Amino acid sequence: MSATGLRPPRHRADPRAVAWWTARWLMLMVPLAGAAVVAYLLFTVRPGWLGVLVAVFAAGCLVLAVVAPRMSYRVERWEVTDDAVYTRRGLLTHTWKVAPMSRIQRVDTARGPVQRLFGLADVTVTTASSAGAITIAGLGHELAADLAAHLTTRTQATPGDAT
Template sequence: MTTLRPPRNQVDPRAVAWWTTERLILSVIVVGVAFAAYWFFTDRPWWLTLLVAALAVFCFVMSFVGPRMLYRFQRWEVTEEAVYTRKGWFEQTWRVAPMSRIQTVDTKRGPLQRVFGLADVKVTTASASGAIAIEALDADLAADLAARLTAITQATPGDAT
C-alpha cells in the first residue's frame, strides 16, 4: 500500500518572479480603477480614502508575499504509477492521477511565461474533478515531462475511462 506523501519536486524558482509580475500587473489595474472611481465619482470622505489606501497596500503586499508562499508549498511529482500535485498555502489541494486514467497531456506557455522561460503541463484525466496542472516548470522540462507522460500512459494498460 502506498502512503500519501508530499510530492518531491518544487516548481522552477523563476515562478516567483512570474507570479509576482502577474500580480503586480493585476494590482496596478485594480488599484488604478479604485483610485479613478474614488477620484472622479465621489466627494472623497475620509473613510473612503482609508479604504482605497488599504486596498493599495494589501494588493502590493500580496503581490510580493503570495508568490513566495506559493513557491514554498506548490509541489509535483511523476512516477511510473501516477501524477501527484499539491497546491496552495492557505487551502491546500492534493491531486493524484493514476497513469491508467490519463487521457491527454498538454503544455501551455502564456506570453509572460515565455518571458520567464516557463511552461505548464496539463494532464487531463477521466475524473469529474478535471485536469491536473503542473505549473511553472522550465519550458524544456515541461516538454520532456509531456513526452515522458505520453510514453508512460501509452505503455500503461487501461482505457482511461
C-alpha cells in the same frame, strides 16, 4: 506509491515562476488599486477616512501581488512516479490531485506570452475524471517538454484503457 499512501510531492515549480506569478498578480492588482484611487479622486468629496481606506486597499493589493506568489512557491509541489502524477496546492486547505498512469488520456504543454518571457511552461494531464485535469504550473520549458514526452511514453506503456 507505497501501499500506505502517497508521500508529499518533492518537486517545486521553477524559481522563475515566482516572477511570472508576481507579474500576473500585478497585471490584476495594479488596475484594481488604480481604479479605487481614481474613483476616490473623481467621484467623491474626498473625506479623509475614505482616503485612508482607499490607500490601505491599494497598498494591500500591491502587498498581495508580491506575497501571494512567494507563498504559493513554498506550498505547491508536484511529482511523477511510475504509478501516478500528483500535485499538492493550497495555503489553508491542501488539495491533492492524483492521476494514475492507467487513467491518463492526454498530456499537454502550454506557454503563454508572459510565460515565454520567463522561459516557463505548464504541463496539463487530463483524465476522464470529472474532477478535472492536473496542471503542473511554472516549469522550465525544457523540463516541461521532457516531462510531457516522458508521461506520453509512460502512459502508452501502462496497461489499461484510460477511462
